[in-house]
Amino acid sequence: MRAVNPEILKLIKSILILVWTVAFTQCLAAEIILHKKDATIWLPQQRITGEISGFKAKSLTIHHNKKKFKVKIIDNKFRFDIQAEAKNTIWASYRKGKIQSAKLLLVLGYQPVPVVKPVAEVNGEGLKLSAVVLNNPDNKALGYRWYADKNNPQVTPINNANKPAAIVPIPEKPGIYYYNLLITSGTDSVTYRTYVNRTAQEVKPFNIDTDHAPWINEAIIYQITPNTFVKKGGFAAITAKLTEIQQLGINTIYLQPVTKTEKGGQGYDVMDYLAVDSRLGNTAQLKVLIDSAKVLGLKVILDLVPNHTSVNHPYALDCVANGTNSHYFKFYQHANDKAPYSSFYHIDANQFVYYFWHGLINLDYTNPEVQQWMTEVCKYWVREFDIDGYRFDAVWGMNARAPQYARRLRTELKIIKPELLLLAEDKATDPGVYTKGFDAAYDWTADTTWVSQWTWQTTYHDKKSLTVFNLTDSTQRAIQLYEALFRNTVMDKPVLRFMENNDLPRFINTHNQAQTKMAAGLLFALPGMPLLFNGQEVARTFHPYSSRSIFQADKPIQSLDSLGIFHYYQQLISLRKQYPALVQSQVQPVNVTGANSVVALHRYAGSQHFIVLLNVNGAPVTANIDLNQLTLPAIPPSAKNVLTSKGYPIIQKESMSELAVPLEGYSVKWLLLTN
Structure with missing residues (x-):
């Protein structure tokens, strides 16, 4: 046998080492990259893209849990779709796993059901x-x-x-x-x-498309700010005072956000839509609060924030960390879409779009996954806590950017609980709010240059409540109040009526006690849903944005009332419940002579008729009314002010049926026309 030349063996060995080294180096440089990052997903259908680097291949093997399939590579890039299960581990491999991508974990955030x-x-x-x-x-x-x-x-x-x-x-x-x-x-x-x-x-x-439950017409709403209702009291403190709230005459409580928030406060900087804010209590305490309210006959609606999240929400932070590779990048708005109210847009350093509130960034409802996410969030609180409705915060923004979504949300909620109240923080004067699917909206003017102008409000001021009642001239007060009632509001649909809420300075700070009681008398005589903001019933004066506590755990609510206004609100609510004509019924303006400072309206339902009179002047006047201008079955002999039980005769003068009513300065009368 011929011997092999040692030099040739040495050369072969060197070549093999070189080939192995090159191959090993190339393998080390070879990569399969999946662009998507680990995420909670809100639709089962997911598209995943990727690329290869450092090697050439025509296809890869995709692993999805226990399933495997091939995907083509074109220009070093690939993409594939999956139908997600509850938990999904996904990776790509080449040559029986010699080259592998990192593993991707996608968790479906809900259980899809028919x-x-x-x-x-x-x-x-x-x-x-x-x-x-x-x-x-x-x-x-x-x-x-x-x-x-x-x-x-x-x-x-x-x-x-x-x-x-x-x-x-x-x-x-x-x-x-x-x-x-x-x-x-x-x-x-x-x-x-x-x-x-x-x-x-x-x-x-x-009719799921047009109807609302009968209870909504009779709702008298009490708005609660959980973090300041009682100092460090949270859900337990609210539960302890439910009986007092019910005794006031309230039949519906509206809780400002109870979900996990970043800074606390009023709770609109959402960090987790599906978790209770631990500063307010735990899930069990919230359930006790809701169950206790229902035992007392109180409906419970929750404040939800569909327009935006905190800029420090985990999804937003993922966007900042991973850019367009973040699963959540398209959950947020990043460009001006020229939608209504787009003139109010701002863009922050991370290219998030927001309105007035820096740090509260807009969600992008053109993304079907965002729609599914929010739909599942809303379903959760209905199914788990049996709430009676939602107040949707800043939903005017969502409606402007995605006008079709609210109709879908309405359907998917009302097939679960058809009697839910869907209250939009949006303009009742915009008919589109109701056609989009909301049952009720805010008493705001149609002016789009001022998103949230209350119909009684004349000028924006962050510390003062400036209304038609503040105008210098009493005749102008009456004229502008008439415009507010019969030109700038809605009378034939559910409307949230208010004097105070979580965004308005306290009414009584810029109106005297008589004006406050007069305005309250008007509020509760209008069709719609009257709202009391916690503390309004005892004339609290500090701003809603203040961190001061409103009530005290060891003192009854009524004990903090130094003006006697608690009983007055109690009387207004009781009378409203007693007389159907003062609820969601017909309303017409009434002509008054002899007093330019008086505004009057006719409320009626069936055979029950009221004339509501307001004197917006500080001086006393006498209002003269010819009752023949009203649609009455018959002219009664007298009218009774149900607020005081005082009667006023009706005088027949030729073709006139005249009612002369003396009105004190800054006063209101509810006159029942009765036989």
């Missing part, structure tokens, strides 16, 4: 209950079961209860009848509901 709209309609001699499938995420066969609420006024049998369409005989006993729909999909189940209002005259099924 979305089904229950619809009731009168059909011949009965009610037809129909299930309309809006979304079936897994395309599984659905199971159906209709059942009546156990608290319905009478038992009504359901035919075809296990079918998408069922039939119910029309109930005879008046009242509201709820019908529930249990949907099953594999091992998942979800319940939806609708209702039918049976009156003596008709059977009216709930």
Whole structure:
């Protein structure tokens, strides 16, 4: 056998070492990069992009949990779509794992379930209950079961209860009848509901697109700032004072944000929509608060902030850290979209768009994932805490940027609980607010150059409440108040009426006691939903932005009232509840002679008629009214001021039926026209 030359062996060895070294170096430099970062995701459908570096390949293997599939590479780039499970570990590999990407973790933030709209309609001699499938995420066969609420006024049998369409005989006993729909999909189940209002005259099924629950017309709302209601008291302190609030006559409490916030305060700098702010208490204490309110007959609505988050929200911080590779980059607005109110935009150093409030950055509702996120957030508080509605903070911004979304949100919430109140912090004078799907909105003017101008407000001032009642000339006060009531507001839809709220300086600081009581008398005589801001009922004077506590744990609310105004509000609320004509009913202006400082309006429902009179002058006057201008079934002999029980005769003079009413300076009268 011929011997191998040692020199040749040495050369071969050197070549092999060189080849191995080059190959090893190339492997070290080879990379598979997934652009997306770990995230909580809010849609199962996700697109992931990536690139390769340091090697050439035509395809890669993608690993998604236990599944594998191939993806093509074009110009060193690749992309693929996944249908996410609850938890998703994703990575890419080449040549049986010799080159691998880092592992990506995506966690689905909610459990997708079928979305089904229950619809009731009168059909011949009965009610037809129909299930309309809006979304079936897994395309599984659905199971159906209709059942009546156990608290319905009478038992009504359901035919075809296990079918998408069922039939119910029309109930005879008046009242509201709820019908529930249990949907099953594999091992998942979800319940939806609708209702039918049976009156003596008709059977009216709930129309999810246009109707609101009857209780909304009668709502008297009390706004609570949890972090200052009682010093360091939180949910427990509010619970302790619910009976006092109910005794005032309130039937609905509205809690400013209870979710996790960055700085505390009023709570609008959201850090986590699905967590309770620990400074206020825990989940169990919030549930006790809500349950205790319901025992007392109080509805509970929560303040939610869909327009923006804190700039230090984890999603926003992820954007700053990872830029466009952040899963959340497209959760936020980064450019001027020229939408309404875009003149108020600012852009911060990290290219986040915001309105007036630095550090509160706009969400981008053109992103379907943001819509799903917020929809799931809203569903959570309804399902977990059985709340009765939402007040949507700064929703005028969301509506301006994404006018279609609110309609979807309404549908997905009201199929869960149709009697929810959806209150928009937006202009009631904009008809679009109601067509977008909100039940009620704020008593703001239509002026878009001033987003939140209250109809009684004349000038913006951050420390003073400047209203029509502050004007120097009493005739101008009456003229502008008339404009506010009959030109700049809405009378035929639910409107939030207020003198104070969490953004307004206290009314009594710039109006004397008589003016304050006069304005309150007007407030509670208008159609809509009157609001009391915590502390208003005892004439608290410090600004809502103050960190001072409003009440004390060891003292009753009423004990802090030095002006006797608590009893006055109690009387106004009691009378409003007593007389249907003062609630959501007809209203007309009334002509008055002999007093330029008097504004009058006619409130009526059925055979019940009121004239509400305000003298906006500090001096006494006499208002003369010809009752023939009103639509009355008959002219009564007298009118009674229900606030004092004092009566005023009606004098017949030829073709006139004259009512002469003396009015003290800065006073209000509710005159019941009665036989």
